[in-house]
Amino acid sequence: MRLDLEVPVQEEFDAEATRLVDAGLASALSRQDASHFAGAQDAAQRLGWVDLPQRADELLTRIEALRAELVEQGLRTISLAGMGGSSLAPEVMTAAAGVRLEVIDSTDPNQVAEAIGTDLDHTILIVASKSGTTVETDSVRRSFASAFESVGIDPASRMIAITDPGTELDRLAAEQGFLATFHADPNVGGRFSALSAFGLVPAGLAGADVRTVVTEAADAAAELAADDADNPALAFGTWLSIGHARTTEKLVLAETAPNLRGLAAWVEQLIAESLGKDGQGILPVVVDSPADIGFSDARADALLCLLGPAVDDSGLGAPSGFEATVDGTLGEQFLFWEYATAIAGYSLGVNPFDQPDVEAAKEQARHLLDGPDSGRSEPSIFTTGDIDVLEVIDEATDLDGALEELFAQVDEYGYVGIQAYLDRIADAEAAALRPLVSTHAGVQTTFGFGPRYLHSTGQYHKGGHPNGVFLQITGEARTDLLVPGRSYGFAQLQRAQAAGDATVLRGIGRPILRVHLLDRSRGLAQLREAIERISPRHHFGVD
Structure with missing residues (x-):
C-alpha cells in the first residue's frame, strides 16, 4: 500500500x-502480546484480529458453499441486522463490489418497516451481535420473525446468526434451528472484526469477493507487523x-x-x-x-x-x-x-481495546423503557412551526436563540456533534446539516444517525476531549411498529435511546440542544433555515 x-x-x-x-x-x-498496554490482560483478549487473514480459509469455503445454496434457492435479498462493527465493514465490501446488502442498523420504525417489506419471499436475515443481546439487533430479528410467520415462512429457515460462542443469540439459533450459525472469535473486538465472520459472512453471502479481500490483507500482514x-x-x-x-x-x-x-x-x-x-x-x-x-x-x-x-x-x-x-x-x-x-x-497512553463509556447510554435507555413514564412523549419547552424544542442550553425562547446559545458554548478548539434519530435512508437529507453547522458554528462538526453513532463516536462524545456540544434531532414517526414480545414499539425505543444518551451527556456537563421534528421534511428545512440565519461565529477563527 x-x-x-x-x-x-x-x-x-x-x-x-x-x-x-x-x-x-x-x-x-x-x-x-498485549504487555505494552495498560489493562494488558483485557487487551490480550482482544488481539485475535491480527491473524484473521491467515486462518480464514475454512470460513471462506463455508461462505462460498452457503452462497451457492442461497442462489440456487432464489434467496436473493440479504438483509443484515447489526450495529457498528457488525455492519459497517460488510457495507463497505458490498459497496465496493457493487452488490446489494440491506443494512438495518436503525430503530426508526419507518426504516425497519421498509426493510421488512422489501422482498420478504426472497429474503435471508443475518442477525449479527457479538454479545448476542444487542437491543437494536434483537428487535429487528423479532420483527422479521413475525413478518415471516405472517406469510407462512418458518423464520428459522431464513435466519443466519453471527455471534460469539455461548451467547443468548447462539442458544436461540440452536433451539430454533437457524439456517446457519457462524461463531466469531471471542478474542476479536467488534470494531476490529472486519476480517472476521462479522465482516465476511454478510458481504460474501451478498456476492462480494471476500476471498480476494482476505488475500489482500494477508499479503500486507508482514509489512504491518515489522x-x-x-x-x-x-x-x-x-x-x-x-x-x-x-x-x-x-x-x-x-x-x-x-x-x-x-x-x-x-x-x-x-x-x-x-x-x-x-x-x-x-x-x-x-x-x-x-x-x-x-x-x-x-x-x-x-x-x-x-x-x-x-x-x-x-x-x-x-x-x-x-x-x-x-x-x-x-x-x-x-x-x-x-x-x-x-x-x-x-x-x-490509552487502551484501544476497551470502551468504558458506551454502556451508560444503554443503561439510561433501558431505564426509560422500564420506568413509570415509559411511552409518554416528552413535553416541549416551546414549539415553533414544525419543531418542538425539548431542551435548550440556557433560556432561549425561539429556535434561532437556541442555536445561538448552543454555538456560543463551543470553545475555540471544540466541535459540534449532530445526532439525528431519523430514518437513515428516507431522511438522508439531514446529513447536509453537517457542513452548514460547521460554517456557522465555526468549528469542526460531526454527523451521525442514531442509534448507529452510539456504536461509533458515542464513546468519544463521553470519554474523549470534553469540548463537544451537541445538537440532537428526533422526529415524529411516520408509522410505528411494535417489537414482538416486548412492551414497546420502535418509535418508543428510538425516543428512549435519544433521551438516554442526552441524559448521560448532560450528566457529564456536555451542552446539548434537543429538537423534535413534528414533520420531518418541513422540520429539517426549518432547522436549516434557522442555522443559515446565525452569523458565522468565528468562521474557523477568522473574524
Missing part, C-alpha cells in the same frame, strides 16, 4: 517513531499521536475512490471508539468528498487524511500542516487501520 505523510514537526515525529520501533510494538501486536520506521501503520500511528500532542486532535476523512465508498464511516467507528477515552483521543470527522473539506480558512486543529489515491490538491490542505494520503486495496486498508489504531493508542 502507499502512504504519504506531511509532518510539520519532523524531529518530534522521528523521535516518537524510533521509540515505537525500539519498543517492538508492531511485532508484539502480531504475536498477540518493527521498522517504514512500516506504514507505525508511521501513521506516530503521525496521529504527534498531531494529538500538538492539540491537532481531529482527523478529517475524505474518500477519493469509488471502491472505498463507506470506508471513512468504518474508520470513524474504529478510531473514535478505540482512542476517545480518558479525556483525550482523536475525533474523526467524515466529510462527503475532498471538495467538502473546507480548510481554506480553518484553524489548525485538524489533520487531513485522504482515503484512496491523491487528488488535485488545489484549494485543499490543512493549516496544521498534518496531511496524509492512505491508498491501498480494501483488504490492505482494513488491516492497516487496525494496526495503526492500536499503535496510536499505545502512543497516546
Whole structure:
C-alpha cells in the first residue's frame, strides 16, 4: 500500500517513531502480546484480529458453499441486522463490489418497516451481535420473525446468526434451528472484526469477493507487523499521536475512490471508539468528498487524511500542516487501520481495546423503557412551526436563540456533534446539516444517525476531549411498529435511546440542544433555515 505523510514537526515525529520501533510494538501486536498496554490482560483478549487473514480459509469455503445454496434457492435479498462493527465493514465490501446488502442498523420504525417489506419471499436475515443481546439487533430479528410467520415462512429457515460462542443469540439459533450459525472469535473486538465472520459472512453471502479481500490483507500482514520506521501503520500511528500532542486532535476523512465508498464511516467507528477515552483521543470527522473539506480558512486543529489515491490538491490542505494520503486495496486498508489504531493508542497512553463509556447510554435507555413514564412523549419547552424544542442550553425562547446559545458554548478548539434519530435512508437529507453547522458554528462538526453513532463516536462524545456540544434531532414517526414480545414499539425505543444518551451527556456537563421534528421534511428545512440565519461565529477563527 502507499502512504504519504506531511509532518510539520519532523524531529518530534522521528523521535516518537524510533521509540515505537525500539519498543517492538508492531511485532508484539502480531504475536498477540498485549504487555505494552495498560489493562494488558483485557487487551490480550482482544488481539485475535491480527491473524484473521491467515486462518480464514475454512470460513471462506463455508461462505462460498452457503452462497451457492442461497442462489440456487432464489434467496436473493440479504438483509443484515447489526450495529457498528457488525455492519459497517460488510457495507463497505458490498459497496465496493457493487452488490446489494440491506443494512438495518436503525430503530426508526419507518426504516425497519421498509426493510421488512422489501422482498420478504426472497429474503435471508443475518442477525449479527457479538454479545448476542444487542437491543437494536434483537428487535429487528423479532420483527422479521413475525413478518415471516405472517406469510407462512418458518423464520428459522431464513435466519443466519453471527455471534460469539455461548451467547443468548447462539442458544436461540440452536433451539430454533437457524439456517446457519457462524461463531466469531471471542478474542476479536467488534470494531476490529472486519476480517472476521462479522465482516465476511454478510458481504460474501451478498456476492462480494471476500476471498480476494482476505488475500489482500494477508499479503500486507508482514509489512504491518515489522518493527521498522517504514512500516506504514507505525508511521501513521506516530503521525496521529504527534498531531494529538500538538492539540491537532481531529482527523478529517475524505474518500477519493469509488471502491472505498463507506470506508471513512468504518474508520470513524474504529478510531473514535478505540482512542476517545480518558479525556483525550482523536475525533474523526467524515466529510462527503475532498471538495467538502473546507480548510481554506480553518484553524489548525485538524489533520487531513485522504482515503484512496491523491487528488488535485488545489484549494485543499490543512493549516496544521498534518496531511496524509492512505491508498491501498480494501483488504490492505482494513488491516492497516487496525494496526495503526492500536499503535496510536499505545502512543497516546490509552487502551484501544476497551470502551468504558458506551454502556451508560444503554443503561439510561433501558431505564426509560422500564420506568413509570415509559411511552409518554416528552413535553416541549416551546414549539415553533414544525419543531418542538425539548431542551435548550440556557433560556432561549425561539429556535434561532437556541442555536445561538448552543454555538456560543463551543470553545475555540471544540466541535459540534449532530445526532439525528431519523430514518437513515428516507431522511438522508439531514446529513447536509453537517457542513452548514460547521460554517456557522465555526468549528469542526460531526454527523451521525442514531442509534448507529452510539456504536461509533458515542464513546468519544463521553470519554474523549470534553469540548463537544451537541445538537440532537428526533422526529415524529411516520408509522410505528411494535417489537414482538416486548412492551414497546420502535418509535418508543428510538425516543428512549435519544433521551438516554442526552441524559448521560448532560450528566457529564456536555451542552446539548434537543429538537423534535413534528414533520420531518418541513422540520429539517426549518432547522436549516434557522442555522443559515446565525452569523458565522468565528468562521474557523477568522473574524
